[in-house]
Amino acid sequence: MPLLTSDIDDAIRAAGLRVTESRRAVFDALRSHPHASADEIHAAVHPIVDSTLQSVYNALGDFAAAGLVRRIEPAGHPMLFELRVDDNHHHLVCTRCGAVEDVDCATGHAPCLVPGDTHGYRVAVAEVTYWGLCASCADEDS
Ligand SMILES: [Zn+2]
Ligand SMILES: [Zn+2]
Known part of the structure; x- marks a missing residue:
């Protein structure tokens, strides 16, 4: 899995966050799964890094606070995340x-x-x- 791409690291750092393996994997999963729920992202990330659902939530929360991801909440659906912001x-x-x-x-x-x-x-x-x-x-x- 080519996770170590520098553009991911650059995007995370540009948002003022430290690059961690878990954040990098979550970001990569968001690129291939737009409008994914935390569960779906965890399912995509888990085979690559041994991260818990909680650590995926933490990464998504950090990304959202830093403006890297947008949360959408269609009624009756779990919260969905995407990288297309602003x-x-x-x-x-x-x-x-x-x-x-x-x-x-x-x-x-x-x-x-x-x-x-x-x-x-x-x-x-x-x-x-x-x-x-x-x-x-x-x-x-x-
Ligand atoms: Zn349909
Ligand atoms: Zn969208």
Whole structure:
């Protein structure tokens, strides 16, 4: 497993974090598993480094605090993590199989949607979840 790639280390260090084997493995798993839950990341990481689920949670928490990962929380799903941050993109979620896809921001910069009434808030981010059936689930119905 080519885990020792320097770009991973650079990204972790650029976020102000110390590079550890566990953080490096979690980061690598996030690259190949966008929108993964902590359990899924642990399953991906475990054969490579002998890390506990708790250490995966710790790494994800550190990454989130440092702005390296974004957490998304579709209702009824476990919290999901992704490396694509700061572009205010949205998500399509399949109500049947739980597949998650990225949807680009409608106007290319945050917030891409403005509420009808901001109640005086200065809106910085809009997070939209589109719910429906993914293509393969919709195919099963037809
Ligand atoms: Zn589906
Ligand atoms: Zn995403």
